[in-house]
Amino acid sequence: MIxxxxxxxxxxxxxEVALEVAVPVTVRRVLDALEAQHPMLRGTIREYGxxxxxxxxxxxxxxxxxxxxxxxxxxxxxxxxxxxxxxxIGAIAGG
Amino acid sequence: MSGVRVLVGTKKGGFxxxxxxxxxxxxxxxxxxxxxxxxHVKGSPVDPNRLYASxxxxxxxxxxxxxxxxxxxxAPVGNKFAYEGVPGTHQWYDGxxxxxxxxxxxxxxxxxxxxxxxxxxxxxxxxxxxxDGGDNWLExxxxxxxxxxxxxxxxxxxxxxxxxxxxSILLDPANADRMYIAISAAGAFxxxxxxxxxxxxxxGLVSNMxxxxxxxxxxxxxxxxxxxxxxxxxxxxxxxxxMRSDDAGDSWKEVSGNLPTDFGFAIDVHAHEPETLYVVPIxxxxxxxxxxxxxRVYRSRSGGHEWEGLTKGLPQKDxxxxxxxxxxxxxxxxECGVYFGTTGGQVYASADAGENWAPIVxxxxxxxxxxxxxxx
Numbered sequence: 001m002i003x004x005x006x007x008x009x010x011x012x013x014x015x016e017v018a019l020e021v022a023v024p025v026t027v028r029r030v031l032d033a034l035e036a037q038h039p040m041l042r043g044t045i046r047e048y049g050x051x052x053x054x055x056x057x058x059x060x061x062x063x064x065x066x067x068x069x070x071x072x073x074x075x076x077x078x079x080x081x082x083x084x085x086x087x088x089i090g091a092i093a094g095g
Numbered sequence: 096m097s098g099v100r101v102l103v104g105t106k107k108g109g110f111x112x113x114x115x116x117x118x119x120x121x122x123x124x125x126x127x128x129x130x131x132x133x134x135h136v137k138g139s140p141v142d143p144n145r146l147y148a149s150x151x152x153x154x155x156x157x158x159x160x161x162x163x164x165x166x167x168x169x170a171p172v173g174n175k176f177a178y179e180g181v182p183g184t185h186q187w188y189d190g191x192x193x194x195x196x197x198x199x200x201x202x203x204x205x206x207x208x209x210x211x212x213x214x215x216x217x218x219x220x221x222x223x224x225x226x227d228g229g230d231n232w233l234e235x236x237x238x239x240x241x242x243x244x245x246x247x248x249x250x251x252x253x254x255x256x257x258x259x260x261x262x263s264i265l266l267d268p269a270n271a272d273r274m275y276i277a278i279s280a281a282g283a284f285x286x287x288x289x290x291x292x293x294x295x296x297x298x299g300l301v302s303n304m305x306x307x308x309x310x311x312x313x314x315x316x317x318x319x320x321x322x323x324x325x326x327x328x329x330x331x332x333x334x335x336x337x338m339r340s341d342d343a344g345d346s347w348k349e350v351s352g353n354l355p356t357d358f359g360f361a362i363d364v365h366a367h368e369p370e371t372l373y374v375v376p377i378x379x380x381x382x383x384x385x386x387x388x389x390x391r392v393y394r395s396r397s398g399g400h401e402w403e404g405l406t407k408g409l410p411q412k413d414x415x416x417x418x419x420x421x422x423x424x425x426x427x428x429x430e431c432g433v434y435f436g437t438t439g440g441q442v443y444a445s446a447d448a449g450e451n452w453a454p455i456v457x458x459x460x461x462x463x464x465x466x467x468x469x470x471x
Contacts (some may be wrong), residue, residue, distance in 0.1 A: 006130060006155060008320060041172040044155040048197075049174050055153045090154045 001030060001086040004057075007045070011038040016085055025080035028061055028071040045088060056091040099426045100165060100468040102146065103442055104133035107460035109148055111166040114455075118432055118446040121455045124185055127169060128160065135202050135421055135464045142210040143367040143468050147201040147229055149215070150412070157199050159215075159229050170316055172229035176200070176217055179236035183466040185219065186253035195239075202421060202464075208271070216261035220252065220278040222290065228328075235290035238276070247280075248295060248312050255280035255315050255334075261380035263319045267326040274331065275344060280315040283331065283342050296344030300333060315358045318420040330399070332362040337374055339399050350399020355386050361423035365448060366431040370398040373433055373449060374427075391434070394449050395425055408452035409443065416441070417449045421464035428469055436462025454468035 001017050008014065019033040035042045047054060051071075059066040061079035066086075078084040101112040108126025127133070128150040139145040142152035146162040148169065157176065160169040165345035176197045187193035198218040206212035215223040216230060221239060223232040239249040252259060260279055267273035274290060277283045282297040294313050305313040322328065331338040331347065336357050338347040343361035351357035358379040372395045378386045385391060389405040389411045426432035433449050436442045440459040445452045 004154070007151065010155075010158065039160070040174075043157065043174045047156075047176060054154065077327060093153070 001034065001088065003041075005088045006040060006090070007088070010044065011041055013038070018082070021080075022026070023080070024074045026072050027066060027076060027086070028067075029087055030075070031071075058089045058091065060087040060089055061085070082088055098427060098470045099428070099432060100138070100143075100470060101424075101442065101444070101455065102136035102138065102166070102464075102466040102468065103436055103459065103462060104134055104136050104148070104421075104464035105113045105436075105440070105460040105462050109133040109136050109150075109166075110459060111455075112442065112455050116428055118428075118444060118448065123456055125245055126167065126460075127166070128158075131158070132157075132199075133463065134199060135466075137205055138165075138204050138468045139205040139210040140207050141205075141212075143470055145210045145228075146349065147203045147205060147213050150204055151199040157197070158251070159200065159203075161229050162255075165314075169270070173225065173231050175344070176215070176221075176223055176232050177234070178221060179234040179240065183210035183239065184250055185259065186251060188254065191364075192250065194443070197221075198258065201260045201262045202324070204266060207266050214264050214266075214274075216264050216276060218231055218258045219254075220259045220261040220281060222261055222264070222276055224290070231394050232307075237288075237291045238284065238293045239284070251312060252278065252281040253313070256332050263316070264310040265319060265321050265326075265329075268323045275319060275321070277319045277331075279317065282312050282314040282333075283316050283319060283329075283344055296340070297347070298345065299340075299347030299349075300338065301349075302334065302337070304334070315346055319361045319363050319388075320372075325369045327357070327371065328398075330362055330364060332359050334358065337362065337399060350395070352400035352402055354393055354402050355391075355404075359418070360420040361418050361435060362424055363423045365433075366425045366427040368396070368431075371396050371448070372399060374402075375423070377417060381420055382418045387411040388412055388414050390414040390416065390437075392433070392445075392449055392452075403450040405445075405452070407450060408445075414439075416420065419463055422462050422467050424467040424470045426467045431465065434465050436465045437464065 061078040097116040103110040108129040110125035136148040141349045148160040150158040170451045182195035184192035202216040204214040211228045222235045223342045263277035265275040272289045285295045329340040338352045339350045356376045359377045390409040393402040416437035423435040438461040
């Protein structure tokens with residue numbers, strides 16, 4: 001998966017993050033694996049408590065916007081197999 | 096040789112400004128956490144190399160950072176601020192009940208006796224405590240909850256325009272069980288049992304922008320300061336009025352005196368003269384810049400009432416910056432140093448208690464907070 005630059009800095013990673021995720025591969029499982037590998041990212045992508053996506057972030061994969069899909073929906077096959085990244089994108093904003 | 100370390104939080108990162116005891120030549124380090132809002136950075140009085148920083152972002156939420164080497168390197172620690180039990184509600188701007196929602200940490204106050212213990216004042220207003228260096232946080236829920244003198248009052252609290260933030264935390268050096276906090280726009284509160292129970296301490300405050308100007312809660316306190324040698328004497332910059340209490344907040348009297356305006360945000364006390372105060376008057380209600388475009392620190396050597404403007408080295412024309420509530424601090428060197436930061440990105444320092452000023456830096460992002468460590 002690919003994180004926004006600020007979260008790459010926070011987690012101390014460069015480029016893509018490779019994760020082992022059991023099938024069926026879902027956004028929730030990817031984020032669970034990401035947070036287990038990089039605990040400092042907890043609360044920065046999903047809200048504590050509700051577990052919901054933070055409002056100004058979006059989840060993209062295979063040219064699809066998955067942000068409003070269930071976090072338990074399977075990722076597109078190319079993303080689930082690791083051929084395409086799951087992208088976390090910060091909303092564009094000024095200031 | 097002694098020195099000072101100025102910890103600066105800005106809208107786009109944190110900075111550490113360092114100098115020896117002469118406070119003439121400065122080294123600027125940073126930005127740390129570039130691009131994030133750094134509301135506050137503060138060091139432990141027990142271990143000056145232990146720093147805590149509040150880093151937040153509208154995209155990614157709250158992160159707490161800890162340094163064990165005076166700010167050279169940092170590591171993220173715990174960022175889970177969960178309200179105790181059912182969060183409850185407070186008043187929203189339209190008068191309806193609104194659930195308590197965590198937004199950010201405004202202020203970090205390290206313990207006076209233990210480097211691993213630190214308090215966090217947050218928005219929506221609550222007080223949290225960590226006893227493991229920031230890894231885990233628990234709410235001191237008595238401030239809002241059952242069993243407290245505030246339990247019937249918290250649902251009445253209502254945010255000001257800047258949000259309902261707990262922005263001031265003062266620890267009593269003479270009494271480990273006593274602590275003061277202040278919330279915008281609820282008022283000031285005190286605990287005498289280590290945070291289990293709290294009481295509002297707003298008697299004497301008069302706020303004409305609320306329905307009952309002398310209400311028990313609802314006052315827009317901007318900042319509270321104390322001299323460590325006299326922890327029962329408090330000084331407050333309110334939305335309007337500079338106030339003083341000589342009885343640990345049980346009652347307040349106005350000491351605005353001859354200030355050009357009694358509105359402002361920052362207030363602090365000289366390190367060696369408990370009756371010497373500093374404020375930065377700001378024009379309001381909506382302008383929030385210095386009167387007449389002249390940036391002036393006002394000093395009272397009499398605990399209030401009589402104030403003198405300090406201007407040497409500060410811009411005296413065309414200056415339209417603000418000085419926010421946590422953006423002033425003093426060092427404890429023999430000749431007390433005074434520091435403040437502006438929303439224009441300047442950090443000014445005076446090495447002679449306010450007589451003369453010079454900018455340490457001129458072009459930082461908008462300054463949110465300034466703290467100073469005096470190093471042996």
